[in-house]
Amino acid sequence: MTATTTADLVVVGAGPAGLSAAVAAADLGLQVTLVDAGAQTGGQYWRHPDERHRDGFDRPESTGHHHWDRFTDLRARLAAAVRDGRIRHVAERQVWRVDASPDEDLVLHTTAAVGADAWRPAERSVRGRRLLIATGAYDRQLPVPGWTLPGVMAAGGVQALLKAHQVTAGRRAVVAGTGPFLLSVAAGLAEAGVEVVAVCDANALSRWAATPLRAVQEPGKLLEGVGYAATFLRHRIPLRTRTVVSEVRGASRVSEVVLQRVDARGRAIAGSERSVDVDLVAFGWGFTPQLELAVGLGLRTRVDVDESLIVDVDDDLRTSDPRVFAAGEATGIGGAIQSCAEGELAARAIAADLGRPASPREMTRLRRRIGRGRRFAVGMHRASPVPAEWSGWLRPETLVCRCEEVTAAEVGDTVSCLGADDSRDVRVTARPGMGWCQGRVCGFAVSKLVSERTGIPSTERDLEPLAKRPVGVPIRLGEIADLMNTPHKEDAR
Numbered sequence: 171m172t173a174t175t176t177a178d179l180v181v182v183g184a185g186p187a188g189l190s191a192a193v194a195a196a197d198l199g200l201q202v203t204l205v206d207a208g209a210q211t212g213g214q215y216w217r218h219p220d221e222r223h224r225d226g227f228d229r230p231e232s233t234g235h236h237h238w239d240r241f242t243d244l245r246a247r248l249a250a251a252v253r254d255g256r257i258r259h260v261a262e263r264q265v266w267r268v269d270a271s272p273d274e275d276l277v278l279h280t281t282a283a284v285g286a287d288a289w290r291p292a293e294r295s296v297r298g299r300r301l302l303i304a305t306g307a308y309d310r311q312l313p314v315p316g317w318t319l320p321g322v323m324a325a326g327g328v329q330a331l332l333k334a335h336q337v338t339a340g341r342r343a344v345v346a347g348t349g350p351f352l353l354s355v356a357a358g359l360a361e362a363g364v365e366v367v368a369v370c371d372a373n374a375l376s377r378w379a380a381t382p383l384r385a386v387q388e389p390g391k392l393l394e395g396v397g398y399a400a401t402f403l404r405h406r407i408p409l410r411t412r413t414v415v416s417e418v419r420g421a422s423r424v425s426e427v428v429l430q431r432v433d434a435r436g437r438a439i440a441g442s443e444r445s446v447d448v449d450l451v452a453f454g455w456g457f458t459p460q461l462e463l464a465v466g467l468g469l470r471t472r473v474d475v476d477e478s479l480i481v482d483v484d485d486d487l488r489t490s491d492p493r494v495f496a497a498g499e500a501t502g503i504g505g506a507i508q509s510c511a512e513g514e515l516a517a518r519a520i521a522a523d524l525g526r527p528a529s530p531r532e533m534t535r536l537r538r539r540i541g542r543g544r545r546f547a548v549g550m551h552r553a554s555p556v557p558a559e560w561s562g563w564l565r566p567e568t569l570v571c572r573c574e575e576v577t578a579a580e581v582g583d584t585v586s587c588l589g590a591d592d593s594r595d596v597r598v599t600a601r602p603g604m605g606w607c608q609g610r611v612c613g614f615a616v617s618k619l620v621s622e623r624t625g626i627p628s629t630e631r632d633l634e635p636l637a638k639r640p641v642g643v644p645i646r647l648g649e650i651a652d653l654m655n656t657p658h659k660e661d662a663r
């Protein structure tokens with residue numbers, strides 16, 4: 171395949187879902203273009219050391235990973251398909267816009283992920299008959315007093331340093347938030363030599379008892395849990411449930427945190443405060459699907475069980491635009507193996523759309539596998555929600571949007587004093603989410619605070635503006651000008 175070839179399928183994202191879809195589609199005879207911002211495949215889940223310098227790392231590249239054999243198999247199949255010309259792998263590029271005119275090929279406009287774009291303008295667009303969005307998710311964050319101090323990190327960022335660089339972000343850590351991901355991060359830190367003084371989950375483990383049948387849908391997850399328990403015992407890591415980090419303290423960086431017990435709704439229990447000396451705080455409150463492309467295309471969305479905005483798809487991962495499919499975390503947070511199954515099912519559905527044999531029996535098996543995974547995910551989200559009254563941990567001066575330095579009081583005043591009645595009104599009035607990250611960090615918290623003030627739950631209408639932007643990733647103005655001057659000006663309308 172060449173840069174000017176129209177692919178049967180363009181896959182955006184080379185994590186578990188995108189990588190699985192690309193190799194499955196190629197095996198089914200489709201011409202595939204795989205676009206990813208990373209220099210190497212694997213996404214956030216299989217992030218690993220630089221493959222060109224493996225000898226420079228003390229530990230194997232598989233350190234800290236689950237299902238590593240699955241990844242190495244996919245990586246080898248991708249390499250073979252690239253050599254054979256069945257897949258064109260476009261690495262270190264991001265898609266900033268998709269033109270999807272009816273009855274025409276989809277045109278994806280890309281830009282360099284890092285630095286100036288060395289590609290000629292005519293080479294920057296990718297064409298395809300079908301599109302699979304497999305853009306993954308990023309860490310969801312909630313503000314607390316002191317959360318902007320150096321040494322406070324997203325749990326996923328802490329794990330990324332461990333996996334990709336085998337570097338620890340601190341020596342004495344507390345991991346806090348909610349959900350099973352905290353266990354993975356804490357276990358990885360402990361195995362790397364960090365003293366993990368506490369893992370604080372805002373919810374009680376007994377919440378899993380409310381959905382016992384959902385919990386057993388994924389036996390592999392239960393085995394992972396047993397492994398984490400063994401690591402916790404070996405390193406003497408205390409797991410504190412119904413406990414939160416209610417404040418982070420320090421001068422130039424983190425030096426201590428305040429741990430506090432909470433009730434079932436997240437209300438802090440007076441007198442339960444306890445200070446702990448740390449130099450690293452890893453916060454994890456779940457994940458937010460990355461939907462800039464999906465929302466920009468006008469695809470139908472819905473609010474999932476964990477209050478995230480996700481792409482609405484049918485049983486074969488087809489979106490409201492029949493040419494566009496979505497798989498992985500974009501359709502709901504469910505884990506890597508779930509994402510792999512969704513990627514393969516989407517590939518088979520696309521192959522069937524394009525007249526290729528796709529094995530109905532195998533598609534039925536994948537649908538059943540995905541159904542089990544989704545039932546488990548619903549149980550996980552119900553057992554690990556963001557506490558209903560988490561905003562009680564905030565102070566009026568606590569920053570909610572760190573980019574634009576918007577405080578909790580300013581968000582509240584915009585609703586109560588200025589009459590803003592949804593997240594978009596608050597955003598354009600008080601400017602939370604208008605800075606560099608464009609609401610990726612503060613968007614969820616802002617929507618929750620607005621809902622609390624108005625008494626109206628967030629809907630798709632409230633959450634879509636936080637992800638909708640005409641330019642999906644930062645680009646230079648010159649790139650837009652270049653687009654208008656290429657021989658394909660009709661693609662830039």
